[in-house]
Amino acid sequence: MTTEIPFTYAQQLLLGLELAVPGSVLNPAFIVRAAYRVAHEIDEDVLRRAVDDVVARHDALRTAVVRDAGQGIKAHVHDSVPGRLLVHDVNDADDEDAFLAMATNAAYPPDEPPLLWVHLGRCADGTSLLVIVTHHLVSDAWSLTLLARDLADAYTARLRGGPPPGSQALGYAEVAADDFSPSWEKTITDALPYWKDRLDGVADLALPVPTPGRRGEQRTCRFTVPDELWRRLAEVARRRRTTPFTLLLTAFTASVWAGRHDAVVPIITAGRKPSEWYTAGFMLNLLWLRITTENPGDLDELSRRADEVCRAAYRHDVPLLRVLPEAPDLTALIFDPAEVVERTFPVFQLIPKSPFAPTSDEPALLLTPVPEERQPAPVMPLHLLWSMRVDEEVVGIVSCEAEMFGQEWVEEKIAGFLRVLERLADA
DSSP states (O other), X not given: OEEEEOOOHHHHHHHHHHHHSTTSSSOTTOXXXXXXXXXXXXXXXXXXXXXXXXXXXXXXXXXXXXXOTTSOEEXXXXXXXXXXXXXXXXXXXXXXXXXXXXXXXXXXXTTSSOOEEEEXXXXXXXXXXXXXXXXXXXXXXXXXXXXXXXXXXXXXXXXXXXXXXXXXXXXXXXXXXXXXXHHHHHHHHHHHHHHHHHTTTGGGGOEEEEEEEOSOOEEEEEEEEXXXXXXXXXXXXXXXXXXXXXXXXXXXXXXXXXXXXXXXXXXXXXXXXGGGTTOOSOOOEEEEEEEEOSOTTOHHXXXXXHHHHHHHHXXXXXXXXXXXXXXXXXXHHHXXXXXXXXXXXXXXXXXXXXXXXXXXXXXXXXXXXXXXXXXXXXXXXXXXXXXXXXXXXXXXXXXXXXXXXXXXXXXXXXXXHHHHHHHHHHO
């Protein structure tokens, strides 16, 4: 049995992109994934039951997103659907890399629930690789860490003969319904004048693409922020009563938007209220930060302005879909289906260390993240996405359209970014 549910504002934004650029979202390659190494023995039958438990716990994973006969797009939640555990033999290090690449690059149709695929790679040395994949239309990076926690909890309970832990988290269908509640509508309405003022004329500020071109193959470049530099930045942030994120944003603006008095930086936020922290689903939001300075080369001024703009934007954090009617020129640019892209807004995001840990003091499934550089990057429908992942180390991941942003341009911006971080740390 299935039930049709409304799309959240975040999903509606994605589907607007799909309508403008068909295949950009309802695409079997539009996924998020997380890979882990498991150093102990895994009971495959117990793991399979644990995957079933996770699918039963989160209705977003049981959702099929399909086009109807009139070419409308609808979401149908299945009451029950078995999980999907795919088991592979992995023989050596080269085989491990091939396994990780396969898990990222396989096809994951959004109309074939469950939209969770768990790949188990049995390694010759007795360890295992576990890759959790979800379609991005019903999940995000926050959801992945939650699903990993829930999988470890369910495996631990099942192995020890008990039922999976219960949950009082909102169902995703409830979250979608709450998007249209009177209280949230009032919050949105109150925030719109702020965004109308901030986004006036921003479409004219888009960054020219170094080499105008068509969508095509994506390139990913990774780099690491040295531990010692990160410690110094954290200390500077503490002294200035700001956050490390603000300093990373300052460096991004100073390098990618070098010399601009008026920079517009879309940042990805979790888009979650506290009541939604334990709900898997696509809830990301984009906040468009307009950072205006008298002297863009003055890092003190730039970081102060970045801090002020961030604080104000987060106070007015409401769904971008509702904000865009206040900036019709920006809307036209975002959903422009033109074949040749000449200008764009590079997107910035911080991916923090997971806030979730197994609820058991002695979990039976111990997941150690596989280093990001060993994993191919999933395809994203963005011209340039600059991500900073903060975990045991701080890793930058720049994903871009290869034809538009050449390797030399990307490497120059990364080098500039690191130089600005050094200057900020020495302040």
